Amino acid sequence: xxxxxxxDSWQYRQLNALNPGLQTLSDGLTDLVxxxxxxxxxxxxxxxxxxxxxxxxxxxxxxxxxxxxxQNMVSAAAGMAAAGSMxxxxxxxxxxxxxxxxxxxxxxxxxxxxxxxxxxxxxISLGFxxxxxxxxxxxxxxxxxxxxxxxxxxxxxxxxxxxxxSANHAQPIYFRIGRGRDPDVYDEDAxxxxxxxxxxxxxxxxxxxxxxxxxxxxxxxxxSLRAEGRxxxxxxxxxxxxxxxxxxxxAAGYSRAIMTxxxxxxxxxLGGAVAEVLADEGAGCRLIxxxxxxxxxxxxxxxxxxxxxxxxxxxxxxxAREALG
Amino acid sequence: MTSTQPAARIPKTGALSPDHxxxxxxxxxxxxxxxxxxxxxxxxxxxxxxxxxxxxFAALYYDTMRLKPGVPDWEDRDRFTMGKGHAAVGxxxxxxxxxxxxxxxxDGYTKLGNPLGDHPDMRKVPGVDFSSGSxxxxxxxxLGMVLAGRAQxxxxxxxALVGDGEMQEGQVWEAALSAAHHEAANLTVIVDRNGYxxxxxxxxxxGVEDLTAKWQAFGWDVHRVDGHxxxxxxxxxxxxRADTNRTRPCCIIADTVKGKGVSYMxxxxxxxxxxxxxxxxxxxxxxxxQGAGL
Numbered sequence: 001x002x003x004x005x006x007x008d009s010w011q012y013r014q015l016n017a018l019n020p021g022l023q024t025l026s027d028g029l030t031d032l033v034x035x036x037x038x039x040x041x042x043x044x045x046x047x048x049x050x051x052x053x054x055x056x057x058x059x060x061x062x063x064x065x066x067x068x069x070x071q072n073m074v075s076a077a078a079g080m081a082a083a084g085s086m087x088x089x090x091x092x093x094x095x096x097x098x099x100x101x102x103x104x105x106x107x108x109x110x111x112x113x114x115x116x117x118x119x120x121x122x123x124i125s126l127g128f129x130x131x132x133x134x135x136x137x138x139x140x141x142x143x144x145x146x147x148x149x150x151x152x153x154x155x156x157x158x159x160x161x162x163x164x165x166s167a168n169h170a171q172p173i174y175f176r177i178g179r180g181r182d183p184d185v186y187d188e189d190a191x192x193x194x195x196x197x198x199x200x201x202x203x204x205x206x207x208x209x210x211x212x213x214x215x216x217x218x219x220x221x222x223x224s225l226r227a228e229g230r231x232x233x234x235x236x237x238x239x240x241x242x243x244x245x246x247x248x249x250x251a252a253g254y255s256r257a258i259m260t261x262x263x264x265x266x267x268x269x270l271g272g273a274v275a276e277v278l279a280d281e282g283a284g285c286r287l288i289x290x291x292x293x294x295x296x297x298x299x300x301x302x303x304x305x306x307x308x309x310x311x312x313x314x315x316x317x318x319x320a321r322e323a324l325g
Numbered sequence: 326m327t328s329t330q331p332a333a334r335i336p337k338t339g340a341l342s343p344d345h346x347x348x349x350x351x352x353x354x355x356x357x358x359x360x361x362x363x364x365x366x367x368x369x370x371x372x373x374x375x376x377x378x379x380x381x382f383a384a385l386y387y388d389t390m391r392l393k394p395g396v397p398d399w400e401d402r403d404r405f406t407m408g409k410g411h412a413a414v415g416x417x418x419x420x421x422x423x424x425x426x427x428x429x430x431x432d433g434y435t436k437l438g439n440p441l442g443d444h445p446d447m448r449k450v451p452g453v454d455f456s457s458g459s460x461x462x463x464x465x466x467x468l469g470m471v472l473a474g475r476a477q478x479x480x481x482x483x484x485a486l487v488g489d490g491e492m493q494e495g496q497v498w499e500a501a502l503s504a505a506h507h508e509a510a511n512l513t514v515i516v517d518r519n520g521y522x523x524x525x526x527x528x529x530x531x532g533v534e535d536l537t538a539k540w541q542a543f544g545w546d547v548h549r550v551d552g553h554x555x556x557x558x559x560x561x562x563x564x565x566r567a568d569t570n571r572t573r574p575c576c577i578i579a580d581t582v583k584g585k586g587v588s589y590m591x592x593x594x595x596x597x598x599x600x601x602x603x604x605x606x607x608x609x610x611x612x613x614x615q616g617a618g619l
Contacts, residue, residue: 005589008602013595045490045524048595065524067493067531068460099459128367128435130410130444132458300437308437 013048021180022051024156025118028163029055029088033062037167040080042089044070050090050120051180070095074103074117081113086167092126093119093176097138108172109148116166118175122152123213123263124292124309125179127302134297135176139211140268142174143241149194150241152176152212155185158238161192169194178213185216185236195239197247203233205324207251208316210261211237211270217306218261220313225320232320240270248277252285257323259288261316266291288323290316331424333393333401338567341559345388347619349555352383352419354617357586359418359431361606361613367414367435370443373584373596375415377519378486380553381579382412385484386419389562395424397451401481403566406467408487408497409517410444410457417441417450425452461494463487464514468504471511482511482566490522492533498543504574505544512574513565514545517552519583521594540576552579555618586613 016022029052032039042064047053056063066073070091077087089096096119097104108115119138126133142150149171153159159177166173190198197209200219203226210218215236225232233255235247251258258278260271271289278285292309299305306312310319341349356379364370375382386392390403397420407413414434421428433439440449444458455466467483474481491497504512516536524530533539540547550561558579565575583597584590587609601609 006602006604009600009605011593011595011599012597015599043524045493045522045530047524049523065530067524067527068490068522069493069495069531071495095459128442130442130446130458132410132444132456298437299435299442301435304437 016048016051019180021156021182023054024051024159024180025090025163026051026055026058028160030058031160031164032086032167033059035167038085040064040085040087042066042073042077042087044068044073044091044095046091049092050118052090071100071103074100074115075107077115078103078107078111078113081115082111086114086116088116088118090118090120092133093122093135093138094133097135097141097174101141104142104148105145109145112147113172114170115172116175117173118177120177121179122176123178124297124305125213125263125302127305128299130299131296136263136265136292136297138176139240139262139264139270140272143273144268147171148241149173149239150176151194151239153238154212154215154236155182156180157184157186157188157190158192160188161190162194162238165192165194176212182213183216185219192238195242195244197244198236198238199247200234200236201232202251202254204231204254205256206230206320207233207235207255207258208261208320209235209237209248209251209258209270209274211240212263214261214263214311217311217313218316221316221320224313224317230324237270240273243273243277245277248274249281249283252278252283255285257286257288259290259320259323261311262291263311264291265294267294288319290319331393331395333391333399336389336391336563336566338563341556346556346559349383349387349559350617350619352387353379353555354613354619355422356382356415356419357613358610360415361601361610363414363417363431363434364600365603365606366432369598369600370414371411371598372587372601373590374409374412376585376587376590377581377583378409378412378517378552379415379585380555380558381486381515381517382415382419384555384559384562386423388559389566390484391481392423397425401479403481404454404467404470404483406455406463406483406485407445407457408460408463408485408491413443413445416445420450420452423452426450460488460491461496464497464500464504467512468500468507468509471509472507474511480511482513485512485514487514487516488522489516489518489520489527489533490530492516492536493531501540501543501545508572509574510571514574514576516576516578517581518578519581521583521597523597525594536578540578544573545576546571546573547576547578549578549580552581553585586616588612
């Protein structure tokens with residue numbers, strides 16, 4: 001055997017095993033198993049990318065490997081739910097929400113089967129792996145499907161809380177999650193309820209409404225705007241469907257402007273959903289939808305992309321300053 | 326076009342000359358070495374996915390396919406689609422070498438603003454015939470090209486390189502059915518049978534054999550070849566390309582080794598994605614050169 005490799009060399013199984021964020025999905029499912037729920041975990045050749053390898057090791061009889069057959073996996077999960085199990089299917093969000101859209105609509109949601117769909121590595125987090133791997137349309141697609149709950153946790157603690165809360169949720173759920181590297185926003189015991197936005201303060205100049213992996217950088221942006229003397233409110237809109245309309249209308253009452261922040265096209269996602277509420281209710285509040293414009297995302301290392309699209313803390317703050325003048 | 330347009334490279338037939346065989350082996354070596362170099366720029370990449378198909382890339386682009394170097398959009402060129410798009414890092418240096426784009430672009434691999442990403446993009450990279458990234462689309466894409474060529478009175482061929490894990494994707498078999506039905510004889514699929522996919526050994530994840538019997542049952546001519554034996558591989562591809570009497574599409578199952586050329590990569594599926602620090606890169610290069618058969 002040759003000499004051992006240098007410490008900077010790596011292969012992805014070793015690297016992923018060191019990423020604690022990737023264990024959250026497995027840990028959340030183990031919570032449910034321990035509570036006695038009939039969990040089945042399904043993957044499509046990505047168990048080391050979504051961390052389900054840990055669950056597979058702990059509960060091999062509850063782990064199902066489908067190989068590269070995502071549509072097959074989603075329809076099979078519908079069958080599992082129809083037979084009384086609690087299936088969680090996980091794969092890249094680009095494949096789950098786009099490739100499997102029809103299976104999700106017809107087999108899962110229309111059939112009112114409580115399948116849990118976990119789309120991971122969402123938004124532009126897959127960087128230079130290609131625009132094919134970016135999921136910047138999944139909120140818009142998933143929220144147009146009736147009776148499907150759409151939730152984008154901000155961090156690992158919120159993901160685990162959402163998984164725990166899902167045990168008593170009758171509807172199918174689309175979880176939109178990152179790559180397990182989102183910085184912590186919440187403590188382990190932070191409250192979580194589907195459909196209830198979490199307020200991080202009210203503001204007269206602006207309310208920022210962010211979802212998923214944008215919550216942390218948008219909170220940082222809010223802090224820097226406040227440090228400049230601006231009055232800035234903040235809502236973590238972890239559930240995009242059903243949307244917390246009351247929280248949005250309350251913010252429209254407090255603030256002169258609302259800015260939505262999402263790692264998603266500005267069409268039809270969080271910004272679109274908030275726009276619908278404001279228009280429906282005749283709330284005369286200016287809305288700035290910050291996200292990816294109606295275009296295909298570029299490729300680059302993720303941090304370079306977040307800077308390019310102004311979806312890091314500095315970029316979000318700059319966009320707010322531009323809007324507020 | 327202008328009169329300075331280069332001549333088409335017409336596919337050869339018959340036996341390979343010793344000189345040409347050596348040349349093809351050199352191009353496969355070039356593909357592997359450039360892959361190592363580009364991944365050093367990106368700091369992450371799919372070494373092993375390229376190493377299993379480096380001979381296939383070299384045989385297709387430097388021997389089998391009808392091309393015009395420097396003219397990536399020539400309408401009568403043979404087409405290439407790639408289901409295992411994550412091996413594009415090994416294709417880009419070849420496309421640049423054929424004059425389809427400026428080789429200097431390679432130096433900015435995966436950087437913001439550079440067209441070369443982990444998966445190939447036909448709207449950004451001259452010479453890429455079909456974008457990929459979502460597994461399972463490549464045979465359908467190649468089939469469409471062949472059907473369009475037939476409708477236009479063109480006789481170009483289309484080659485689709487797919488992974489063995491890719492055989493798990495339903496669309497592969499939809500394409501297999503329709504290609505046979507449409508008698509798409511100008512379509513050749515090459516299955517890079519390297520035995521591994523992201524989650525492990527293909528036969529442990531979701532078994533795909535008996536591949537020969539499956540493709541035959543779908544109405545295809547099937548050949549099985551050692552995908553690293555350049556003589557056998559290139560000779561077979563010449564025969565398939567030149568055979569105008571076929572009515573059936575052709576599937577070549579190329580038995581390969583994932584990570585071929587770097588010993589520790591050949592035995593550890595985790596190397597599907599990874600990075601070699603410069604200290605280890607030199608050792609890998611030495612191994613690759615030693616195993617090139619030159």
